[in-house]
Amino acid sequence: MQRAGVSRSLTGLAALLTLALGATACDGAGSSSAPRSEDDPSNAVASAVDPKADIKKGLTIGFVPKQEGSAYFDLAGKGGKKAVTAMGSTFVEKAPDSAADTSGQIAAVEALRRQGVDAIVISAQSPDELCPVLKEALADGIKIVTYDSDTRPECRNIFVSQASAQDLGWIEVEMLGKQIGYRGEIAVLSAARTASNQNAWIRYMKDELADGYTGMKLVDIAYGDDDPAKSRAQFQKLIREHPNLKGVISPTTVGLKAAADYLSGSPYKGRVALTGLGTPNDMRPYVKSGTVEKFALWNPSELGEVAAYAALSLASGKISGKEGQGFWAVGVGWFIPAENGVVTLGEPVVFDAENVDDFDF
Known part of the structure; x- marks a missing residue:
């Protein structure tokens, strides 16, 4: 789903691979x-x-x-x-x-x-x-x-x-939206409540959801403080407290890996979509296993x-x-x-x- 008047696309971003890794x-x-x-x-x-x-x-x-x-x-x-x-x-x-x-x-x-x-x-x-x-x-x-x-x-x-915070907010909403048919309840697993980057990205996610993704509803934001054990527990809590949850965005490398690790061996694999920001080396096994379809980073x-x-x-x-x-x-x-x-x-x-x-x- 693409907002009116906006020419961004996932294909276009991927095509900028060399530039993105160079700058x-x-x-x-x-x-x-x-x-x-x-x-x-x-x-x-x-x-x-x-x-x-x-x-x-x-x-x-x-x-x-x-x-x-x-x-x-x-x-x-x-x-x-x-x-x-x-x-x-x-x-x-x-x-x-x-x-x-x-x-x-x-x-x-x-x-x-x-x-x-x-x-x-x-x-x-x-x-x-x-x-x-x-x-x-x-x-x-x-x-x-x-x-x-x-x-x-x-x-x-x-x-x-x-x-830019706007690009990161948009790309994460778009990646998840495409996987869940742009409909359903979603949640965010963030890092610390005070993290300025996380909070800026989440603000733009909310803007995107209100602007062009009205079929998706943000029902909760959890904070794992970039601690693997706490992030895993917070992800489990999101799934437990929201039985109709269709997907989760984790805009933190620690949170995304912790959530993917739990999801990969849980009955929710294939039922709850997961995306966010992660490193290729961390996320490779979860992509290969089909736990995570796609994610983004620099x-x-x-x-x-x-x-x-x-x-x-x-x-x-x-x-x-x-x-x-x-x-x-x-x-x-x-x-x-x-x-x-x-x-x-x-x-x-x-x-x-x-x-x-x-x-x-």
Whole structure:
């Protein structure tokens, strides 16, 4: 089902595969936040920016993912480390134990401040709770890049977004809708309640459902906090509490895998459709078994690379994060921040039985 006047299609997105893996991305909270004011600490002094400057060597770039031990954030970290070390600088990573632990991210930022890093790259667990400590880091002269999930624009320099929130909301509703004949009760299995990226995608899912998918009814949203056991339990609860459920969207790699793992051995396989955002390596067995027909994502490693090059460029004085000041991510492409310092990487890629073996991440 396609909205009037919209020319997007699953086939078109899949055809953009090469572009998506070369320059891929999420519009978490950045596009919906208030614009930055002139006196925000994230605004660099224009005269200090030299686009012709070289990337400095010997910088220290700190990465703060949402949690430790996540396959998704491990891939993003590897991409970040690849970029940082290739440019002659030092990569450090500090991760909280749980994706629901904003206090752990605050502690990680404080530790990196004490260490005196040149830039911090963070996937923000909360758009608001992290702002005070990030503003303190900005006041120290540390550059701040958010990736995957944004904070408020005045609390960072650049947000590197996987794809637009609207595209991600639409593609997930469309994938599920096609499987259930665009009719019936559906639910969402999200990550944390405070996750700005998840909440933005869900808002656009609701918009899509109201606009052109009136035969589908969103009956519940559950939160698994990107914990496999909790996500599995929440998925089971959704099925138990909604006996007429036709499908579930899980816009989180941890949630989608946990739900697929339960569904694959349950009597609901073939009765409840499941889709969302996942990595090919995680989801391959569930696609092969027919548990999941299709899902979408971007390349997490390249997301980390682009975020790292944004941080290196900021810390080298090549850019300030201001709209229109472009930077080069070696081997990936040229990126130009738009309004509020948002860099959008590209279209999501749809994976299914025909192409899931073509990818290794």
